[in-house]
Amino acid sequence: MKKILIATDFSEDAWNAAHYAIEMHKDEDCVFYLLNTYTPTKVSGSFMAEALAGHSLESVIKSNSENGLKKVVGRIQKTLNYPNHSFKTISSFNLLVDEIKKIVNRENIDLIVTGAKGASGLEGVFLGSNTVHIIKCIKNCPVLAIPSHFRFTELSEIAFATDFNRFYTITELQPLLELVKTFKASIHIVHVQYKITELTEIQQFNMNMLCKYMEGIDHNIHTVTELRSVSNTLEAFAEELNIHLLAMLNYRHSLMDNLTKEPIVDRLVFHSNVPLLVLPELGMGASSASKKHSVIHFTD
Template identity: 45%
Template sequence: MIKILLPTDFSENAWNATEYALNLFEQEPCTFYLVNTYTPAIVHSRFMATTVQGGMLEDNVRHQSENGLANVVEQIKTKYPNPGHKFETISSFSLLTEQIREIVESEKIDLIISGTKGASGIDEVFMGSNTVRIIKSSKNCPVLTIPSNFKYRTPGQIGFTTNFKRSFSPRILAPLKQLADRFESAIQILHIQQREELDDFQKGNRDLLLDYFAPIRSTLQSLPYYASKSDVLQNYLEESNIDMLAMVHYRHGFLEELVREPVVKRVAFHTRIPLLVLPE
């Protein structure tokens, strides 16, 4: 049984990500873990008169969290009845990333699926700050991020971006290969060509990657390096029919380059399609 973790803040975007997850794994037996964390700063405020008042506030927020999770599960069962799907709810007075790490380890989570825009309505240039923190803290679990307003479609075409500068192991690529096998997806290996030729190490990694994906329909696309990497990639994604983008989250890798790029360069790179981030 597949174990999926769904962080939620009860926003429309969180519900959209939940709907995507339910559709993506419609044919698979799954346990979905819905988690909501709450850390009301006022509980620790110097303006709080007594710890009793603080405790009452925390109890109130906890009840709101628990009721919200119960409502989400009820909504799921009403709109997406599926005997193969089970649900667990977790309400926690803690930081989101800490709680996620704990659940991933204790429950052996296979995949985290998260929206990219929270209840605050703040749509950051790259993706929501919570989403970035989840990705950076999820060192042993892949994360699938779903853009706001993106409606589910079968991932028939999956792009995998790489510079071939690092070796790949079956462990790292397994979640991507399993997804492609499940939907008979084609994989487009996307390489932004910064030099005329790959060096020998890059060629070796390219060949290993092509061999690994040989049982799957896969092609290699070399993208000309004419602007910032985010522009090159975004323009290609808009011109192609790719349904999902995948990349490995290496320290100091391409994903972190996107996050660090100046706003004027990365403003165009909204993740308009789901992004699968594979841990190193």
């Protein structure tokens, strides 16, 4: 039974992320944990009016949170009623990331799902501030970020971005490999370089190990030149190859680590509408015949 945690603020972007996750796992036995966290730091006029009417501010916000979660479950049951799915709701007076950490550890969560739009809703932001915070702070569970308005489509083309500087264990890649096998997808290993150079011996070894893990899976290796920024390059790559999902491993000095440190003006919300799967670093626990290697040069 797969356990999936979906963070929601009751926005349409959050609903879209939940819709995607449910459709993505429609053929699997799953328990979905719907989480809404609240704090009294920002309250609307209606909350204040209810508080002045004799209810404590915290009780008013808690009630709205619980009722909001009930409405989400009702909406799911009307539009996405799969018999192999069950739902649990969690309304918590806590900071989002702190609560996610607790639930992941307590419930042994397999996947965290969140929308990719920032709280500000501004264009030109690669990931929302909450999503970036989740990716940086949650070290023991994959995170799936869904762009606004992107609806689930069968995953036939999946990309995995890497610089080949780190050895990946099969355990770390397991969530990605399971997706690839479930949807019988092709996987595109994409290596972004500022300037195309030959791989070092270590990089070559790590690349060969990746290919070994993917024996029996249709996979290709692409070396691409950087276009203004890593995020911009990956966006162009995803659009060029019609990628349905982009995956990365999150570790110190990784592409994902560098990506979240790029200047905010360079962080894109992925106008190509590609969901992002961030795999956690778990540590230690020959090329196949289908491997092809291409070099792509992007130009401004």
